[in-house]
Amino acid sequence: xxxxxxxxxxxxxxxxxxxxxxxxxxxxxxxxxxxxxxxxxxxxxxxxxxxxxxxxxxxxxxxxxxxxxxxxxxxxxxxxxxxxxxxxxxxxxxxxxxxxxxxxxxxxxxxxxxxxxxxxxxxxxxxxxxxxxxxxxxxxxxxxxxxxxxxxxxxxxxxxxxxxxxxxxxxxxxxxxxxxxxxxxxxxxxxxxxxxxxxxxxxxxxxxxxxxxxxxxxxxxxxxxxxxxxxxxxxxxxxxxxxxxxxxxxxxxxxxxxxxxxxxxxxxxxxxxxxxxxxxxxxxxxxxxxxxxxxxxxxxxxxx
Amino acid sequence: xxxxxxxxxxxxxxxxxxxxxxxxxxxxxxxxxxxxxxxxxxxxxxxxxxxxxxxxxxxxxxxxxxxxxxxxxxxxxxxxxxxxxxxxxxxxxxxxxxxxxxxxxxxxxxxxxxxxxxxxxxxxxxxxxxxxxxxxxxxxxxxxxxxxxxxxxxxxxxxxxxxxxxxxxxxxxxxxxxxxxxxxxxxxxxxxxxxxxxxxxxxxxxxxxxxxxxxxxxxxxxxxxxxxxxxxxxxxxxxxxxxxxxxxxxxxxxxxxxxxxxxxxxxxxxxxxxxxxxxxxxxxxxxxxxxxxxxxxxxxxxxx
Numbered sequence: 001x002x003x004x005x006x007x008x009x010x011x012x013x014x015x016x017x018x019x020x021x022x023x024x025x026x027x028x029x030x031x032x033x034x035x036x037x038x039x040x041x042x043x044x045x046x047x048x049x050x051x052x053x054x055x056x057x058x059x060x061x062x063x064x065x066x067x068x069x070x071x072x073x074x075x076x077x078x079x080x081x082x083x084x085x086x087x088x089x090x091x092x093x094x095x096x097x098x099x100x101x102x103x104x105x106x107x108x109x110x111x112x113x114x115x116x117x118x119x120x121x122x123x124x125x126x127x128x129x130x131x132x133x134x135x136x137x138x139x140x141x142x143x144x145x146x147x148x149x150x151x152x153x154x155x156x157x158x159x160x161x162x163x164x165x166x167x168x169x170x171x172x173x174x175x176x177x178x179x180x181x182x183x184x185x186x187x188x189x190x191x192x193x194x195x196x197x198x199x200x201x202x203x204x205x206x207x208x209x210x211x212x213x214x215x216x217x218x219x220x221x222x223x224x225x226x227x228x229x230x231x232x233x234x235x236x237x238x239x240x241x242x243x244x245x246x247x248x249x250x251x252x253x254x255x256x257x258x259x260x261x262x263x264x265x266x267x268x269x270x271x272x273x274x275x276x277x278x279x280x281x282x283x284x285x286x287x288x289x290x291x292x293x294x295x296x297x298x299x300x301x302x303x304x
Numbered sequence: 305x306x307x308x309x310x311x312x313x314x315x316x317x318x319x320x321x322x323x324x325x326x327x328x329x330x331x332x333x334x335x336x337x338x339x340x341x342x343x344x345x346x347x348x349x350x351x352x353x354x355x356x357x358x359x360x361x362x363x364x365x366x367x368x369x370x371x372x373x374x375x376x377x378x379x380x381x382x383x384x385x386x387x388x389x390x391x392x393x394x395x396x397x398x399x400x401x402x403x404x405x406x407x408x409x410x411x412x413x414x415x416x417x418x419x420x421x422x423x424x425x426x427x428x429x430x431x432x433x434x435x436x437x438x439x440x441x442x443x444x445x446x447x448x449x450x451x452x453x454x455x456x457x458x459x460x461x462x463x464x465x466x467x468x469x470x471x472x473x474x475x476x477x478x479x480x481x482x483x484x485x486x487x488x489x490x491x492x493x494x495x496x497x498x499x500x501x502x503x504x505x506x507x508x509x510x511x512x513x514x515x516x517x518x519x520x521x522x523x524x525x526x527x528x529x530x531x532x533x534x535x536x537x538x539x540x541x542x543x544x545x546x547x548x549x550x551x552x553x554x555x556x557x558x559x560x561x562x563x564x565x566x567x568x569x570x571x572x573x574x575x576x577x578x579x580x581x582x583x584x585x586x587x588x589x590x591x592x593x594x595x596x597x598x599x600x601x602x603x604x605x606x607x608x
Binding site: 127174180 | 451463496497524552592
């Protein structure tokens with residue numbers, strides 16, 4: 001274990017910020033853990049449950065003397081927050097964040113910091129469709145991937161990397177651009193598609209929910225995520241999203257094409273032999289087989 | 305608990321058939337449980353693990369003396385199977401199945417049975433992306449929805465209903481037509497969309513898998529399902545599927561439209577106030593909010 005931080009200040013005590021404070025405190029990653037937020041009930045909750053040693057409404061008080069500051073507020077508010085507390089930062093401090101996008105963060109934040117303060121962006125792939133400090137968990141980052149931006153001060157990058165590893169995360173280094181492109185595929189597009197499917201459910205028979213099983217629940221879980229948070233993410237990363245989303249539409253149209261040209265021979269009229277003859281069945285089986293292969297190839301990368 | 309069956313014959317000892325035999329045996333729902341299959345290793349496995357009292361390669365031997373026969377083979381083979389063993393069925397027997405589609409089953413099978421033998425279609429919404437008797441579980445049906453076709457002999461429907469309830473399932477009565485339309489929305493379309501997304505992953509950066517989290521794994525789990533089984537289901541239910549699939553494409557295009565017209569103002573350039581002004585953000589937030597509402601409305605039906 002590397003040397004702990006003196007004072008960790010968590011800006012924003014929601015699900016992620018609360019979990020991070022709690023986990024860092026439990027593991028002794030900082031001598032003092034403080035937090036800040038706009039919701040007094042959340043601050044009281046975090047303090048009462050021992051997530052933080054002290055909680056402040058004013059971020060300037062929280063960051064005073066901190067050698068590690070973690071931004072865990074919505075991305076759209078981060079620049080404003082940093083402008084407000086930057087004068088209170090001590091030289092040698094490291095600022096990181098947990099935002100779902102890195103391009104906008106890497107572009108905006110470093111220039112707002114005083115000399116001697118390093119910025120290293122992070123993105124832990126943890127969270128939940130639940131939100132709020134009341135759902136914080138000490139083990140939220142255990143086993144999760146955490147992307148750390150590689151283009152910063154090398155010593156600061158190394159400390160942030162160790163910090164996440166000590167929280168149990170599997171750290172992956174990336175540029176901000178590659179992060180945003182890759183996360184579009186493995187997180188933003190799935191969310192967009194799940195939301196689009198959920199939107200289409202307005203046309204489903206009302207009683208269909210009675211028939212749903214675990215596959216439906218797993219597939220739609222991410223469409224229960226917070227609408228405001230996901231509006232921000234999808235709009236902010238729209239450039240990286242449009243290509244992959246159009247690719248999914250193309251694939252769905254290909255699948256519809258296979259089904260629509262399916263002849264009336266097939267299961268309805270017959271035997272296994274007749275079905276095997278149908279080119280449409282072969283086309284569908286190829287499509288599904290290729291889909292599984294692509295998914296498995298990507299999942300292998302995850303394990304390497 | 306209602307009177308147990310004398311002899312339960314399970315045709316096809318795969319994941320569903322094996323689990324059903326095992327669960328029925330454990331709960332004493334039949335005095336004797338026998339099974340049949342084409343794969344000798346599967347029969348030996350089921351026998352060794354106590355799922356069945358006896359296993360046969362010939363379905364005619366399995367159904368002899370059975371008062372309950374459960375078809376757990378692929379839908380496309382069911383008619384062929386029933387033709388083969390129908391002469392061995394005893395009067396008073398009930399035949400059911402576990403097929404994912406009910407229109408084709410309800411149309412084909414009853415006419416193949418001798419007088420005095422009732423057909424009651426079933427569809428337990430259980431299973432897994434895993435297959436084979438080696439993955440069978442005694443609790444597979446616990447808490448699962450199970451659709452039972454309502455248009456059969458009333459006494460036989462009641463016995464099948466009780467049978468599933470004693471396996472722990474929540475029984476829902478439907479016509480074959482309504483079953484196929486509803487299950488298209490809550491099972492087949494999600495599978496098709498997940499497969500389409502997985503197919504699109506061929507275009508994703510190779511390393512993107514390293515960034516994936518639990519949301520990705522849950523969303524894509526059903527795209528790991530067996531390609532041959534799902535080819536059969538999607539092709540057989542294509543009439544009920546095309547409308548919902550086109551609706552999903554329409555929703556995805558609507559979402560793409562919101563993102564594509566999103567102006568350069570927005571998160572990249574600014575503050576919370578500027579963002580709030582953007583109509584695109586409002587449009588996206590409405591879309592995601594409506595999606596969540598539709599999903600919740602359907603899930604409420606599930607709980608009623």
